[in-house]
Amino acid sequence: MTNVTKPLEPIQTGLLKSMRYMKRSYNNPLEHGQDLRREYGNVVMQKAGKMRIVHLFGADAHKLCLLNQNQTFSNKKAWDMIIGRVFPNGLMLRDGDDHRYHRRLMQAGFKSKAMQGYLAQMIPQVKTAVEGWAGQNEKLIYPTFKQMTLDLAASIFLGMNLGDDADKINNAFETTVAASMPRIPFAFPGTLLWRGIKARQTMCDFFLPMIEQRRSGEGQDLFSLLCKATDEDGNGYTDQEIVDHMIFLMMAAHDTTTSTLTSMVYALAKNPQWQERLLAEMDTLDLDDLTTDALGSTTETDWVIKESLRMYPPLSTLPKMSNTEFEYEGHLIPAGALVITYPIHTHYMSEYWDNPETFDPTRFGPEKAEHKRHNYSWVPFSGGAHMCIGLHFANMQIKLVLFEMLKNYSWHVPEGYEMPVQQSPISKPKDDLPMTFVAR
Numbered sequence: 030m031t032n033v034t035k036p037l038e039p040i041q042t043g044l045l046k047s048m049r050y051m052k053r054s055y056n057n058p059l060e061h062g063q064d065l066r067r068e069y070g071n072v073v074m075q076k077a078g079k080m081r082i083v084h085l086f087g088a089d090a091h092k093l094c095l096l097n098q099n100q101t102f103s104n105k106k107a108w109d110m111i112i113g114r115v116f117p118n119g120l121m122l123r124d125g126d127d128h129r130y131h132r133r134l135m136q137a138g139f140k141s142k143a144m145q146g147y148l149a150q151m152i153p154q155v156k157t158a159v160e161g162w163a164g165q166n167e168k169l170i171y172p173t174f175k176q177m178t179l180d181l182a183a184s185i186f187l188g189m190n191l192g193d194d195a196d197k198i199n200n201a202f203e204t205t206v207a208a209s210m211p212r213i214p215f216a217f218p219g220t221l222l223w224r225g226i227k228a229r230q231t232m233c234d235f236f237l238p239m240i241e242q243r244r245s246g247e248g249q250d251l252f253s254l255l256c257k258a259t260d261e262d263g264n265g266y267t268d269q270e271i272v273d274h275m276i277f278l279m280m281a282a283h284d285t286t287t288s289t290l291t292s293m294v295y296a297l298a299k300n301p302q303w304q305e306r307l308l309a310e311m312d313t314l315d316l317d318d319l320t321t322d323a324l325g326s327t328t329e330t331d332w333v334i335k336e337s338l339r340m341y342p343p344l345s346t347l348p349k350m351s352n353t354e355f356e357y358e359g360h361l362i363p364a365g366a367l368v369i370t371y372p373i374h375t376h377y378m379s380e381y382w383d384n385p386e387t388f389d390p391t392r393f394g395p396e397k398a399e400h401k402r403h404n405y406s407w408v409p410f411s412g413g414a415h416m417c418i419g420l421h422f423a424n425m426q427i428k429l430v431l432f433e434m435l436k437n438y439s440w441h442v443p444e445g446y447e448m449p450v451q452q453s454p455i456s457k458p459k460d461d462l463p464m465t466f467v468a469r
């Protein structure tokens with residue numbers, strides 16, 4: 030039998046249903062995706078004014094969009110539309126050869142020697158940040174992690190104590206991030222986007238004058254490494270490129286890591302037997318002389334992090350823009366469409382996962398190995414050329430914080446508590462996740 034390829038027709042929805050869809054796709058992309066797929070199948074096109082929005086479901090769709098053979102899809106065009114006003118020219122907002130070149134230079138900041146240096150710097154800071162939580166009832170864990178990851182970013186990424194500038198830069202950074210996906214996409218004075226653009230300028234003004242000195246200095250922080258990174262011909266980033274990358278990197282690292290730490294700590298509170306299992310695994314490590322290799326050698330801790338990322342991927346959807354017309358499952362999809370794939374939806378598909386609603390880290394173990402059913406069924410870090418460059422950094426930071434917590438406390442939530450999750454733009458608890466800590 031031959032597959033007939035036919036142009037994909039947009040679904041017809043009245044104004045009210047379209048508005049409901051828009052709201053739902055923002056508030057609850059998992060349920061929205063599940064409903065769309067149930068009603069229309071794996072390939073769905075919507076009209077939004079002149080724009081075509083195409084939703085593709087399943088692991089094959091991730092494979093198509095993330096492998097991106099023939100450069101069918103543009104990351105730049107999609108992300109420029111979403112966060113381009115406040116994070117222009119970040120690595121994720123580049124395509125093709127330009128992207129490859131910038132990514133190769135950026136690797137200088139993620140080599141194993143650099144990572145070992147970051148680890149050594151992070152250890153005492155994480156220790157201090159996790160002190161004094163014993164006996165705290167209903168400690169709001171989400172803002173706690175948010176502050177912690179921001180402080181760590183300042184010292185590890187920038188290699189400095191912000192001193193008198195701390196409030197100014199923290200506020201500018203917070204405003205920039207908040208403005209990255211505003212509900213009102215216009216920059217009128219007073220709107221969030223307008224404040225975000227101004228805050229971005231504050232950060233540019235802060236970084237630019239430091240570059241000269243960082244280029245010639247001995248610093249091993251990420252900022253200094255990017256300033257000194259060169260290709261085989263001795264060419265490096267321009268000053269403005271360094272600033273653009275730094276601002277993007279701080280955003281890319283901050284909310285995603287906060288989100289993962291939060292959902293993992295929640296899952297462990299609901300499943301306290303896993304706190305004990307991870308404590309036992311942690312005891313096999315030499316915590317006084319931690320290396321990146323030792324941190325990378327854990328097994329069950331990795332399952333728990335992976336399972337938390339499966340159930341609560343910080344980025345629930347991945348947008349791309351089609352450069353050219355393409356075919357998928359017998360449908361012809363036009364150029365210029367915003368093509369969205371759904372990690373959160375794939376992570377809950379029973380085709381790939383047994384009892385997907387259940388927290389079960391052993392599904393990543395050798396016996397079940399559910400993640401091996403399809404190479405693109407678990408995609409919290411995306412894949413292909415744009416796969417997260419900071420994933421090892423994130424894993425390292427998450428494990429450090431987790432071990433420091435396990436060493437000092439057990440933690441729990443009240444019987445019957447369910448974390449209310451806001452899935453977009455980055456997954457987070459609506460109630461900041463109140464948690465109770467007990468000293469070990």
Ligand code: HEM
Pocket residue numbers: 104120121122132278281282283285286289343344347408409410411412414415416417418419420422423
């Ligand atoms: C658990 C934490 C994290 C998650 C879940 C995460 C997730 C992602 C995802 C899904 C993408 C790809 C988006 C796309 O396909 O367009 C991405 C890209 C990126 N991430 Fe992460 N990220 C995390 C932590 C970090 C950290 C800690 C850093 C920096 C230290 C970082 C830096 C980046 C950069 C620079 C890109 C762009 C890569 C490229 O386009 O080549 N991320 N991340």
